[in-house]
Amino acid sequence: MAPGQRARPAHEGANAVPHGVEARTIDWPAASRAAAAAAREAQQLGVRVNVAVVDAGGNLAAFVRMPGAPLHSIDIAIDKAYTAVSFGLPTGGWSEALQAHSSAVRQGIVLRPRFVAFGGGLPITEDGQRIGGIGVSGGSEEQDDACAQAGLRSLGLANA
Numbered sequence: 001m002a003p004g005q006r007a008r009p010a011h012e013g014a015n016a017v018p019h020g021v022e023a024r025t026i027d028w029p030a031a032s033r034a035a036a037a038a039a040r041e042a043q044q045l046g047v048r049v050n051v052a053v054v055d056a057g058g059n060l061a062a063f064v065r066m067p068g069a070p071l072h073s074i075d076i077a078i079d080k081a082y083t084a085v086s087f088g089l090p091t092g093g094w095s096e097a098l099q100a101h102s103s104a105v106r107q108g109i110v111l112r113p114r115f116v117a118f119g120g121g122l123p124i125t126e127d128g129q130r131i132g133g134i135g136v137s138g139g140s141e142e143q144d145d146a147c148a149q150a151g152l153r154s155l156g157l158a159n160a
Helices: 028-045 072-087 091-098 103-109 141-153
Strands: 050-055 060-065 121-126 129-137
Touching (some): 028 050, 028 129, 050 072, 060 072, 091 103, 091 121
Antiparallel strands (some): 121 129
């Protein structure tokens, strides 16, 4: 069998085409590094935040809550990361992005559960593939975004 080739069950036959695709996702060490870097940036900015990193499927991979960070911001940070990985768009970019859509879309999408349309959530992209998202909540939009950017930089990545 050639490297990278998978063994096929007997019922598939030699010419069977696979029905799945391989997907990359952030691993736990990288998720933890990104969350810690975002919290360090918040500490330097003098704000207390919650930081969430989700994998490519939107599942929580790492979380940091700084003591004194707003309790409501726990879910907001998670939802920012989820929104960012879901659409591959920074959450702060939604205001502009929605201008290209109908009023029904502009009014309806913001009512969706877990959808966040303000700054602080960034997709995590590596080699052109979305592998996760990071969300920060507790400071201003600009502070949250700066912390999320610090998380990406800790991985050697930048906001695309």
